[in-house]
Amino acid sequence: MISKDYIITSxxxxxARPATALVKLTKNFKSTIxxxxxxxxxxLNSLLNILSLAAKGGETISIIAEGEDExxxxxxxxxxFNEHLKDL
Amino acid sequence: xxxNGIGASPGIAIGKAHVIKKQAVVLTGALLLTVxxxxxxxxxxxxxxxxxxxxxEAMINNHDASNGNEGLEILEAHIELLGDPQIREDVVExxxxxxxxxxxxxxxxxxxxxxxxxSMDDDYMSARAAxxxxxxxxxxxxxxxxxxxxxxxxxKDTIIIAQDLTPSDTISMDITKVxxxxxxxxxxxxxxxxxxxxxxxxxxxxxxxxxxxxxxGDTIILDGQIGKIIVNPDEDIVKQYESQREAWLKELxxxxxxxxxxxxxxDGKEIKLFANIADADEMEYxxxxxxxxxxxxxxxxLFLGRNEFPSEDEQFEFYKAVAxxxxxxxxxxRTLDIGGDKQLPYFNFPEEQNPFLGYRAIRFCLDRKxxxxxxxxxxxxxxxxxxxxxxxxxxxTISEIRAAKAVLEEAKDELAKENIAFDKTIKVGIMIExxxxxxxxxxxxxxxxxxxxxxxxxxxxxxxxxxxxxxxxDLYDPFDPGVLRLISNxxxxxxxxGLEVGICGELASDxxxxxxxxxxxxxxxxxxxxxxxxxxxxxxxxxLPDARxxxxxxxxxxNSQSIINYLQEKTQ
Numbered sequence: 001m002i003s004k005d006y007i008i009t010s011x012x013x014x015x016a017r018p019a020t021a022l023v024k025l026t027k028n029f030k031s032t033i034x035x036x037x038x039x040x041x042x043x044l045n046s047l048l049n050i051l052s053l054a055a056k057g058g059e060t061i062s063i064i065a066e067g068e069d070e071x072x073x074x075x076x077x078x079x080x081f082n083e084h085l086k087d088l
Numbered sequence: 089x090x091x092n093g094i095g096a097s098p099g100i101a102i103g104k105a106h107v108i109k110k111q112a113v114v115l116t117g118a119l120l121l122t123v124x125x126x127x128x129x130x131x132x133x134x135x136x137x138x139x140x141x142x143x144x145e146a147m148i149n150n151h152d153a154s155n156g157n158e159g160l161e162i163l164e165a166h167i168e169l170l171g172d173p174q175i176r177e178d179v180v181e182x183x184x185x186x187x188x189x190x191x192x193x194x195x196x197x198x199x200x201x202x203x204x205x206x207s208m209d210d211d212y213m214s215a216r217a218a219x220x221x222x223x224x225x226x227x228x229x230x231x232x233x234x235x236x237x238x239x240x241x242x243x244k245d246t247i248i249i250a251q252d253l254t255p256s257d258t259i260s261m262d263i264t265k266v267x268x269x270x271x272x273x274x275x276x277x278x279x280x281x282x283x284x285x286x287x288x289x290x291x292x293x294x295x296x297x298x299x300x301x302x303x304x305g306d307t308i309i310l311d312g313q314i315g316k317i318i319v320n321p322d323e324d325i326v327k328q329y330e331s332q333r334e335a336w337l338k339e340l341x342x343x344x345x346x347x348x349x350x351x352x353x354x355d356g357k358e359i360k361l362f363a364n365i366a367d368a369d370e371m372e373y374x375x376x377x378x379x380x381x382x383x384x385x386x387x388x389x390l391f392l393g394r395n396e397f398p399s400e401d402e403q404f405e406f407y408k409a410v411a412x413x414x415x416x417x418x419x420x421x422r423t424l425d426i427g428g429d430k431q432l433p434y435f436n437f438p439e440e441q442n443p444f445l446g447y448r449a450i451r452f453c454l455d456r457k458x459x460x461x462x463x464x465x466x467x468x469x470x471x472x473x474x475x476x477x478x479x480x481x482x483x484x485t486i487s488e489i490r491a492a493k494a495v496l497e498e499a500k501d502e503l504a505k506e507n508i509a510f511d512k513t514i515k516v517g518i519m520i521e522x523x524x525x526x527x528x529x530x531x532x533x534x535x536x537x538x539x540x541x542x543x544x545x546x547x548x549x550x551x552x553x554x555x556x557x558x559x560x561x562d563l564y565d566p567f568d569p570g571v572l573r574l575i576s577n578x579x580x581x582x583x584x585x586g587l588e589v590g591i592c593g594e595l596a597s598d599x600x601x602x603x604x605x606x607x608x609x610x611x612x613x614x615x616x617x618x619x620x621x622x623x624x625x626x627x628x629x630x631x632l633p634d635a636r637x638x639x640x641x642x643x644x645x646x647n648s649q650s651i652i653n654y655l656q657e658k659t660q
Contacts, residue, residue, distance in 0.1 A: 016165040016216060023168055046174040047165065048201060051216055054208050 001066040002074045006081050013056040016047070018084050023047050025080055031067025033077070091298045093270065094561070095315035096281035097618075099290030099340070100333040101268030102326065103245030105306040105319075108253075115195055120187045129183045129190040133176070136190075136230040139433070140170050142395050143226065147436040162219065169223045175201070191231055198224030242266060247308045249299060253280035263287060268310040270317055272299045275561050276594060284312070285597070285616035286363075286370060288340070292317055294558055343621030347378035351624045354631040359606065361624060362418075362614035364592055368409035371419070374617035378624065381417035381475075383540060383614020384592040385410060387463065388426050396434050397459060403466035411474025418475045420540060420590075420614075421467050422519065423460070423492075425449045425481040444545075444554065449482035454491050464499035471511025479540055483518040483525050489535045519592070521545035526574035533585035540614070541578055543593025547571050566595045567648040567655070572604075576643070579608050590614055600655045602626040607639025626659070 008014065026033045026044045033044040037059060042049035044063070055061050063081075065073045120126050148163050169175070175197060182193035198220060205217035247268040269284050269291035276293070284291035290312030302308070302319055309318040309329045318325060351359045362383030363374030367390070371382060390398055390406050398406070410419055427437050427448025440446040453460035467478055480492045493516060503510045518535075520526050521542035529539065543566050548555045550571050553563045565571070575591070582589035590612035595601050597619030603626065605613065613623060638658055645651050 013212070015212065016219070017161045020161070020165045020168050043173070046172050047168040048172045048174045048220070051213065052201075052204060054213055 001064060002070050003062050003064045004074065004078060005060055005062050007060050008055050008057050010057050013054060013059075014050060016051065019047055019050045021084070022050065022077075022080065025076060026073075028076070029065075029067070029069050029073035031065045031070040031073045033066075033073060034064045036062040036064060089301070089319040091270075091295050091317040091319065093292040093295035093315045093317065094275050095311070095313050096271075096274070096276050096293040097269075097284035097289060097291035098313040098336075099268075099288070100329055100336045101245075101247055101290040101308075101310040101312070102329055102333060103247040103267045103308060104243065105249050105302050105304060105308050106242055106246045107302060107304050108248060108250040115192045116189060117192065118189045120183065120189055126183055126187070129193070130180055132190045132231060133179055133183070133194065133227075136194075136227050137170055137176075139230040139395055140223065140226045141167055142434050143230075143436075144170065146432075146434050149436075165219060166223050169220060170227070191228060194224060194227050194231065198227075247310055249302050249308075250280075251299075253283075263289065268292075268308070268312070270295055270299060270302075270308070270310060272296055273556070273558060275555060275558075275564070282364075282616065285618055286365070287373070288618035294561065296558070340621075343625060344377065346621055346624055346628070347376070349378075349624065349628065351378075351627045353606070353627055353635075354629070355633070357606075357611070357632050359610075359627050360590075360612045361620050361627075362420075362590065362592075362612065363617040363620065364614055365410070365419075365617070367406070368413045370617070371410050371413040374620075375413070375417075377617040377620045379417075379617055379620055381414060382410070382419040383590050383612065384479075385419050385421045386425065387422060388424055388430055391424065391426060391432055392430070394434070397462075400462045400466045400469075403463055404469045407467055407470035407476065408473045411470050411476055414474055416475055418477060420477045420479050420517065420538075420592075422479045422481055423450070423463055423467075424453055427452050444548065450480050450488055450492060451482065453480075454488065454495070457495060460495055461499050461502070464496050465503055465510075468496075468499055468503055468510035468514060469508060471514045472509045476511065477515040477517060477538065479517045479519055479538075481519045481542070482522065482545075483520075483532070484522040485524065486528070486531060486535065489518055489532065493535070517588075520578050521549070521593075523550045523574060526550075526578050529578045529581035530585070533581055533587050536587065538588040538590070539578055539582045541575055541589070541591040541593065543571070543575065543591060543595040546574060546593065547595075550574060565648045566593070566598075567601075567651045569643075569646060569648065569651065572642065572651070576608050576639075579610055583609055588612065597623060599623055599626045600652070600659050603630055603635045603638045603658055604642055604655060606630065606632065607635035607637070607642075 023045060034041050035044050035050060037053045037055050040053060042053060063077055120129055144163055144166050148160060178197040179193045182188045182196060183190060201220045202217045205213055205220060242265040244265050245267045246265055248266055249270050251272045252274060253271055266289060268289060269280050271280050271293045272295055274280060274293040281291055281293050290310055292310055292312055292315045295317060307320050309321055351361050360380050362381045363379035364384040365371050365374055365382045366386050390403060407421060426432060428443045431437060437447060467476060470476055480489065483489050515537040517538035517540060518532065519540050519542045525532060526546060547564060547566045551563060551568055553560055555564045579589050591605060591610055592614040596613040597615035599622050602623050615623060641654060642651050
């Protein structure tokens with residue numbers, strides 16, 4: 001299991017557009033990938049779940065990957081966050 | 089209570105109302121009883137989601153990038169939401185654990201999500217509620233369509249009451265039990281009217297909002313000749329109409345008895361009476377009315393009520409079935425006339441200000457050559473099994489018919505290369521329904537083997553009257569002298585150039601117009617099958633010199649009211 005924390009920078013939180021891209025990206029991997037905010041953890045394969053987290057600017061979220069390709073998956077997600085963090 | 093509308097298909101019907109409600113987003117409260125019901129409910133949900141995804145994908149594929157990509161991103165989010173595992177999990181749980189029917193399960197799950205989003209203290213997130221609501225409505229809509237197919241059975245003598253009936257409505261309807269139609273909108277040429285006429289079912293259209301007062305199970309008397317509906321009449325009136333219905337059925341029988349009588353004028357001129365059809369069943373039905381072929385085979389019905397374009401093989405089988413049914417009788421196959429009022433669930437035509445003047449029929453086909461050539465190849469192949477002809481709709485200019493013919497040649501070349509049998513000498517014609525084509529008939533005649541005059545659209549375009557617009561429906565008038573002059577010109581120029589000329593609009597089925605059309609020199613009339621006997625009944629009582637005189641008289645008149653009065657007098 002790998003986990004990494006990110007701070008949402010956009011004041012509006014995670015928008016549907018980057019969230020859609022994130023869900024699509026997640027589907028490429030076999031690992032179970034989750035997103036955690038506070039006490040709440042939801043799977044990253046559901047746009048609805050991500051939107052329901054209502055992560056806002058300044059809040060910290062964690063991405064958790066677990067499975068055979070967790071390293072590759074995490075690298076891809078990390079790259080996505082680095083490129084798109086301003087949108088999140 | 090009495091409601092007046094437009095007589096859309098003649099005859100008297102008496103029966104119980106079945107009201108078709110468009111608003112499908114209502115809880116039904118029905119619970120599932122068996123394990124099998126649960127399995128079916130989940131399958132229905134998955135099927136409805138699949139249809140919904142196809143619809144949204146079609147919208148994305150047809151997205152106009154020049155308008156920016158804002159809408160596109162929303163649609164992509166919709167696809168994600170439609171396939172969202174959380175939504176599916178919640179729906180399946182409601183079906184399995186609470187035994188909710190699939191419609192209710194979806195509505196409740198969507199409502200719960202919408203409530204969460206709306207409660208978020210965030211404008212952006214609460215706006216996403218609209219997206220969830222949108223995909224929810226789409227699924228529910230597609231659920232009810234999936235429910236309808238093959239499932240919609242009625243009691244005997246049902247009268248369908250609806251706001252409007254779209255082609256996909258009537259496709260999913262078992263109309264063998266339906267004895268009448270009544271719609272709030274539409275007129276003589278709306279889809280419901282055409283279907284009703286082709287099946288010999290009385291119909292009243294354009295009844296307006298008064299129709300909303302009718303409830304399921306109300307007793308209805310419907311007079312499709314004069315366009316009148318009586319709701320919950322007393323017994324005396326029912327009795328009176330029952331005898332009228334008897335008389336109508338008797339007349340119908342009488343007219344059908346002349347089925348095998350040739351349509352010859354008193355002086356021995358044989359007139360060809362064809363039927364307008366949509367599939368092999370209707371071809372068979374039309375032969376029962378004495379049709380000598382099909383003057384208009386509308387192919388778009390194969391394209392409706394499904395989730396993707398039909399393949400070449402599937403189209404081939406569909407056209408071949410008609411060709412075989414018709415035996416050696418001619419069948420004029422009209423290529424895809426889609427767009428305008430005829431939409432496809434899997435292809436998103438752009439919203440247009442004037443769809444009737446827009447991206448439709450041959451314009452769409454010439455733009456989407458892939459779809460066009462597939463259809464042409466299928467028709468050519470089916471032509472090897474009967475006497476098929478190809479007709480292109482909505483031709484406005486010479487260059488369009490030339491372009492269409494070029495694609496036809498390409499289709500032939502492809503089939504020749506593939507070594508597949510086809511009709512190499514298939515006859516090609518055009519539908520004359522745009523005034524420019526009617527005016528240019530002399531030149532267009534050099535390009536084709538036959539003309540068929542589509543009077544419905546020709547009237548609409550000549551008089552600039554939207555035939556679906558209730559407020560101006562009275563202006564829609566095929567007896568307008570301007571329209572008649574165009575028709576007459578097409579016939580004259582066609583015959584001068586040795587072409588076969590036919591007519592396939594509603595005017596052909598109006599017995600008042602029969603003498604006039606014969607007088608113009610027409611020898612081929614194509615109409616809804618059920619109209620053939622009454623038109624034949626006119627023909628066998630007329631002579632060509634009489635018809636010629638009627639035509640000459642009519643051409644002297646300057647307004648349609650005098651023309652209609654005169655023709656009515658001549659018809660009696």
